[in-house]
Amino acid sequence: MSQSLPPVLTEVAYENGRYVAFDRPLPGEPQTLYRVAEGALAAAFSATDGSADAVRTAVAEGAETAVVIAGDASVRPLVPLLPSTSGSALLSGFMGTHKKKWGGQSAPEEGEFTPPKWFFKGFGDWARLPGEPLTVPAHPIALIEEPEVVLVYVNDADGTPHYAGYTFGNDLCDIGLHRKDPGYNPYCKLCDTALAPWLFLGPPPRSATGRVTIVRDGATAWEGNFDCGSDALYFRVRDMADHLFSFPAVRRPGLVNYVLLGADEASFHDGFQIADGDRIGIDVKSHGVTFENTVRYVSPAAAAPLPAS
Incomplete structure (x- = not known):
């Protein structure tokens, strides 16, 4: 990867909830998940300027969090923003x-x-x-x-x-x-x-x-x-x-x-x-x-x- 890449967002299912992660840690490293309600992530892109910082603030502020180990099989990735x-x-x-x-x-x-x-x-x-x-x-x-x-x-x-x-x-x-x-x-x-x-x-x-x-x-x-x-x-x-x-x-x-x-x-x-x-x-x-x-x-x-x- 020679070019500078933009921030990455991942939506996941974890413990009967929907969460968002804003990083891509290596397997075995800790990762913070932010719980989101159905449609909240999509709304963050339309209610803000859509920048990574604005979306992260809209989603993460006051959200319930969970810390998991990257690669944990109980964390299931989702298609991004899929209703x-x-x-x-x-x-x-x-x-x-x-x-x-x-x-x-x-x-x-x-x-x-x-x-x-x-x-x-x-x-x-x-x-x-x-x-x-x-x-x-x-x-x-x-x-x-x-x-x-x-x-x-x-x-x-x-x-x-x-x-x-x-x-x-x-x-x-x-x-x-x-x-x-x-x-x-x-x-x-x-x-x-x-x-x-x-x-x-x-x-x-x-x-x-x-x-x-x-x-x-x-x-x-x-x-x-x-x-x-x-x-x-x-x-x-x-x-x-x-x-x-x-x-x-x-x-x-x-x-x-x-x-x-x-x-x-x-x-x-x-x-x-x-x-x-x-x-x-x-x-x-x-x-x-x-x-x-x-x-x-x-x-x-x-x-x-x-x-x-």
């Missing part, structure tokens, strides 16, 4: 955002903004945490891992979005289905997405670099580097976000938005095929963030038949 009510958060993202896909160029500064394609991934509570399986339909054509920066926004009572910070995710999808027919892209995205539980309280990173390692049967089957920082993108992050939030549907009061900014080339582009049981490890070396998830093919039971006409 407990299903349907109160959206997971979505942009496609084809990297300069590599635009001949190394950047979007022109002048003229009308032409937005990238956007996709809906699912509700926020569909996101998986590190260590949880990523399920996909039983017969994908060709899966691809996609390490990405994920912006987090909370809408206030009037529906105005407030940027909270960023984390990282793995937008696993069936790129083979997309390439078969781009119109199938909504189906392509119906694979689980992993989100890291650490929320960086700062602007989107200009550089976010790391390495993917895919393990099969206990051995490394593929590995490669990635760059998902804003300097690697063709589009400017502010333009993408401003365009997305011009749509009232994503500005519903109290909604939390997790927005994926797009991925670098990955294992698929190297001719590798992700298989059932593969373990995908994402190491964002620039930020000291690592997480891994195992891919699981799933064959659901058949849906109940329609009534006869």
Whole structure:
């Protein structure tokens, strides 16, 4: 980690309560947790200027605390700012955002903004945490891992979005289905997405670099580097976000938005095929963030038949 990183916030479940931690101690070191009521953390971002100091003051002052040992198995990380009510958060993202896909160029500064394609991934509570399986339909054509920066926004009572910070995710999808027919892209995205539980309280990173390692049967089957920082993108992050939030549907009061900014080339582009049981490890070396998830093919039971006409 050569760059200076912003402060980090983590939401956790501990002893039947919801808590916030404002540091990342090494395993075995003490860590202070601050108890928060449902929605209080999201409210702190909309009721203050959103800075790390202001949010910490709003959440920590007068809060019940607990001191735990970092790495304690009874402390369970949560997806940052995820409401407990299903349907109160959206997971979505942009496609084809990297300069590599635009001949190394950047979007022109002048003229009308032409937005990238956007996709809906699912509700926020569909996101998986590190260590949880990523399920996909039983017969994908060709899966691809996609390490990405994920912006987090909370809408206030009037529906105005407030940027909270960023984390990282793995937008696993069936790129083979997309390439078969781009119109199938909504189906392509119906694979689980992993989100890291650490929320960086700062602007989107200009550089976010790391390495993917895919393990099969206990051995490394593929590995490669990635760059998902804003300097690697063709589009400017502010333009993408401003365009997305011009749509009232994503500005519903109290909604939390997790927005994926797009991925670098990955294992698929190297001719590798992700298989059932593969373990995908994402190491964002620039930020000291690592997480891994195992891919699981799933064959659901058949849906109940329609009534006869």
